[in-house]
Amino acid sequence: MLPKPPPREPSLGFLYLPPYRVQGISVAGEASCVMIPELDATFDMGVCPRAALASKFVAVSHGHMDHVGALAYYCSQRRFQGMGTGKIVCDARVAPSIQRMMAGFVDLEAQRTPYELLPLEPDQQVEIKPNIFLRGFRTEHTAPSFGYVAVEKRSKLKPEYAELPQEKLRELKDRNIEITRTLEIPLIAYLGDTAPGPHLVRNDVRRAQIIITECTFFEPDHVERAKVGMHMHVDNIAEWLRVAECKHMVLTHISRRTHLGFARQRIGELLGPETAARVHLLMDYRTNKERYEKQLVDAGVVLDKDED
DSSP: OOOOOOOOOOOOEEEEETTEEEEEEEETTTEEEEEEGGGTEEEOOSSOOGGGGGOSEEEOOBOOHHHHTTHHHHHHHHHHTTOOOEEEEEEGGGHHHHHHHHHHHHHHHTSOOOEEEEEEOTTOEEEEETTEEEEEEEOOSSSOBEEEEEEEEEEEEOGGGTTSOHHHHHHHHHTTOOOEEEEEEEEEEEOOSOOSSGGGGOHHHHTOSEEEEEOOBOSGGGHHHHHHHTOOBHHHHHHHTTTOOOSEEEEEOBOTTSOHHHHHHHHHHHHHHHHHTTEEETTOHHHHHHHHHHHHHHTTOOOOTTOO
């Protein structure tokens, strides 16, 4: 009897949530890697799809293997492909461990792969694009864990100077009078693996346009299992969405044991159709493909019916 061919590698999950693409792989206990190409950033690197190499920054949520297992490969391949030095953003508490892990590969390979490590203390931030900063904050998991918010900073004229002519504004600036204020616009929040806690209702998380969060458990009788593993249950998501102002919430890290149809059903039951429409499952290929095809049609693109 002839052997079966190997199973097909999974495709990347993909969502277009204007103006951002959210794409990657995230399966509980296996691998998480979530890319935002418009920000040149990837969150976690448990596996390194080719598309992730384009990210200049990788923000690590915590040190579990399914979230960091491909970090060294990412750095090595970026260098090999002539794409520059990879930058690893992380919780300062795990930075020494990441350094030791990377040093181990120097011994194994008998060569040194350049990388830049950017450790953050809570609420510290690093600029990832002009006027866009990645801010870290502590979450709650079984290992030291961090979440991130990408925040855009815009300068805006103070209201009391809004009606003044340009000549007067220049005069005030020449006198070193501060005429502008900085507005912070939370763009994308990434929570990594986490239990519920105060970090879910931080202003910058609660007001983010897109929230990307794990939701590992959906069965009604798995609430205690979620607590033990310090993970999110869909009941927590339902409660969170009462206060979260996001346009979209993307659920990741769903267990392979959970049928995605059942997950969608539970979301609909708990949230109702209007709120449930804001929630997307990263790895729900069929639903997300249908959604994207509708976006294409709405944009005037003629679809090829023979296309797979």
